[in-house]
Amino acid sequence: MTADMKFARLLVVFLLYLPVQRSDGRSHPKPSCPYPPSQWCRSLEIAIECKVQKQCMELNATKPLSAAPPVEVTLYYESLCPGCRAFITQQLFPTWTMLQDIMTVNLVPYGNAKELPSANSPFTCQHGEPECQGNMIEACIIHLAGHSAFQVVYCMESSANVLNAAQPCLQLYAPAVSWSSVDSCVKGEMGFKLMHNNAIMTRALSPAHTHVPWVTFNGEYTDENQDRAMSSLFHLVCQLYKGGKPPACTGALVKLDRSVC
Missing domain, CATH: 3.40.30.10 (Glutaredoxin)
Incomplete structure (x- = not known):
């Protein structure tokens, strides 16, 4: 799972449970974003529209520098x-x-x-x-x-x-x-x-x-x-690709969530 995917999952939880205050004092669920979570940090425009620009900036700040061009x-x-x-x-x-x-x-x-x-x-x-x-x-x-x-x-x-x-x-x-x-x-x-x-x-x-x-x-x-x-x-x-190979390329085992249905 990439950093973007992990962050998107956190954003889903964040947006689903973040209440918005109504004019009558009560709260209701935050309106859903028109984009899927995987796209929230793809551009500044989408991040602003989905109100996650702060989180996307923090995510980009923690990403390691790419070792090679794509x-x-x-x-x-x-x-x-x-x-x-x-x-x-x-x-x-x-x-x-x-x-x-x-x-x-x-x-x-x-x-x-x-x-x-x-x-x-x-x-x-x-x-x-x-x-x-x-x-x-x-x-x-x-x-x-x-x-x-x-x-x-x-x-x-x-x-x-x-x-x-x-x-x-x-x-x-x-x-x-x-x-x-x-x-x-x-x-x-x-x-x-x-x-x-x-x-x-x-x-x-x-x-x-x-x-x-x-x-x-x-x-x-x-x-x-x-x-x-x-x-x-x-x-x-x-x-x-000349950089470090992602797990999908190397076949390396990746520890995934063990939740089952």
């Missing part, structure tokens, strides 16, 4: 590509869930799309117009939802219908981001700007990508790492 994993993908969806749901998200203290994830939805000199339809996608729409929706969510974006994208990609899942997934994992803001991004200039930037990033790959999913580590691509990422991304990230 492994930067960048995924170039398409929203409706079956192979990309499988990699996100079976490799990337589970690995990040376990190793987010030693890795960062960048998502670039574009893949094998083509940018066209047309004002009405500036992009064409391998799996048709719905994929272009999915790519832009996810690009806008990544832009607007910040640290919660990966969870939203995972929720979408693991659903039976990626596009239909966008709004409920956003509401579930990034409740502070309104669907109207995403819709405005998709239909406005920002969406096209984000996709143009993704096109530039994808075209700049060296070597040039030949398929998706295409994965780089710390900005570099090798066939060996690509093959290993497809079969066991978890072990690859553990190996690439």
Whole structure:
């Protein structure tokens, strides 16, 4: 259990039992925070909204300095590509869930799309117009939802219908981001700007990508790492991290609470 997880559990207890004084002199339970405990200390804005900034500052002050930079994993993908969806749901998200203290994830939805000199339809996608729409929706969510974006994208990609899942997934994992803001991004200039930037990033790959999913580590691509990422991304990230290995990587026994049901 990481320090963040331990602290989140303490915050849950703290917020559940902290009373708030009403105007009539009586107390009632503190209103619940719209974010899950694991996100309370992810940003200053969330800490303020959940009224735990003091506790988060104390937690950060007690954290040991990182011995090495995290492994930067960048995924170039398409929203409706079956192979990309499988990699996100079976490799990337589970690995990040376990190793987010030693890795960062960048998502670039574009893949094998083509940018066209047309004002009405500036992009064409391998799996048709719905994929272009999915790519832009996810690009806008990544832009607007910040640290919660990966969870939203995972929720979408693991659903039976990626596009239909966008709004409920956003509401579930990034409740502070309104669907109207995403819709405005998709239909406005920002969406096209984000996709143009993704096109530039994808075209700049060296070597040039030949398929998706295409994965780089710390900005570099090798066939060996690509093959290993497809079969066991978890072990690859553990190996690439240069700092002290977390217990999940070493297989070291961790003493957990012995509460049972």
